[in-house]
Amino acid sequence: MSEALxxxxxVGKSYKKVDAATILSGRAAYTEDFVPPHALVIKVLRSPHPMAKILDINATAALKLPGVEAVFTYKDVPKTRFTLAGQSYPEPSAYDSLILDQYVRYVGDAVALIVAKDEATALQAMKVVRVTYDVMEPVLDMRTALDHPTVIHPEDDLHYNMPVGGDPKRNLACSYSRVVGDIEGELAKCDYVVEDTYFDQATLQTAMETFRTFCTLDQFGRLVCTSSTQIPFHVRRHIARALEIPATKVRVIKPRIGGGFGSKQTACTELYAAFVTWTLKKPAVLIYDRHEANNCSTSRHAREWKIRLGATKDGIIQVIDMVAISDAGFCLLPLLRRANINRCPFTIRAKRFAMNPILCTPITWPAVRSAVTVLRKPCGRSNVR
Known part of the structure; x- marks a missing residue:
């Protein structure tokens, strides 16, 4: 047979998917199928406020309940900040997260971890934990978030690995702008200029398998994290930094996952389970219910685009000008680090792409923290039409 053949x-042939029979017969094993029967159950007490500072947490009554192992708050966790982004080191996203923080920044943000012998006991304990908040004005609109009176990240121990144009004191996650040519001068020469504002809303990926993680210690004293994740190597690095332990003491196992669609490119349940197991030296599991998966996980960002196109009377585009703001949630991350405007048609005389992700306190978890580096095309296509 020749090399060409x-x-x-x-080409044109059908092949059986190697794992199709396993999946269709229900024999495929997922994270929850491997949970040790004696694992402690973790439930997360969550904030009812979009922006607040925790003044006091009283867990005395919860700790008296039979079967309650522990209640952890921001006072109990390490104070080394990290990022949950699914990005290679050095991550462009800021180290802005703690396992539990004194500030809560969206409705559903984690306040405390309830650890018990079973789910029913954990849920019962959650009801008797008393929290006192200093409720702050939330930042709900990305158009008014910049220089808002409420600073979402007022702490001074944030860390950037590289300059991304962010200014936390102004609620600016990052800033990017690239200009080629004289935008205004070339637009003045065009026969036609089309200008409009476009908005693409936040979207939520909904996998059949919700976020879930369990952790154990192996015979060598290593932390073994088994999780429904798309980023096992990144999770390993995040856990090591968050717990202030060597990465050699952490192993992450990713079984088959029941859907992710990018939402599991950000660590979610892993840090909570890892902290509990490492602290108590006992197996522990955290499984989000559907409400938590939809409201306390990750989504795609909402953006507002102001777009101008300039063209000749023959329909040849001369100028593309795109300036956007994006709702970054409360994460200090570069949502859009660059746009490949060099791939614009060679007839383009001037072009600009600018993006300013703005920090907000949404009613749900912020957007996916993986590195988004491509331009969303529908906005431009709509403008061309």
Whole structure:
């Protein structure tokens, strides 16, 4: 058979998916199938406020309940900040997170971890934990968030690995702008200029399997984290930094996952389970219910685009000008670090792409923290039409 024929021998043929029978028969194993029967159950007490500072947490009554192992708050966790982003080191996203923080920044943000022998006991204990908040004015609109009286990240121990144009004191997650040519001058020469504002809303990925993690200690004293994740190597690095332990003491196992669609490119349940197991030296599991998966996980960002196109009377585009703001939630991350405007048609005389992700206190968890580096095309296409 010639090399040309060999290169085409699979074209037009059907092949059985190697794991199809396993999945369809229900024999495929997922994270929850491996949870040790004696694992402690973790439930997360969550904030009812979009922006507040925790003044006091009283867990005395909860700790008296039979079967309650522990109640952890921001006072109990390490104070080394980290990022949950699914990005390679050095991550462009800021180290802005703690396992539990004294500030809560969205409705559903974690306040305390309730650890018990079973779910029913943990839920019962959660009802008797008393929290005192200093409720602050929330930042709900990305158009008014910049220089808002409420600073979402007022702490001074944030860390950037590289300059991304962020200014936390102004609620600016990062800033990017690239200009080629004279935008205004070339637009003045165009026969037609089309200008409009576009908005693409936040979207939520909904996998059949919700976020879930369990952790154990192996015979060598290593922390073994088994999780429904798309980023096992990144999770390992995040856990090590958050717990202030060497990465050699952490192992992350990713079984088959029941859907992710990018939402599991950000660590979610892993840090809570890892902290509990490392602290108590006992297996522990955290499984989000559907409400938590939809409201306390990750979504895609909402953006507002102001777009101008300039063209000749023959319909040849001369100028593309795109300036956007984006709702970054409360994460200090570069939502859009660059746009490949060099790939614009060679007839373009001037072009600009600018993006300013703005910090807000949404009613749900902020957007996915993976590195989004491509331009969303529908806005431009709509403008061209």
């Amino acid at each position: 060999k290169a085409r021998q699979h």
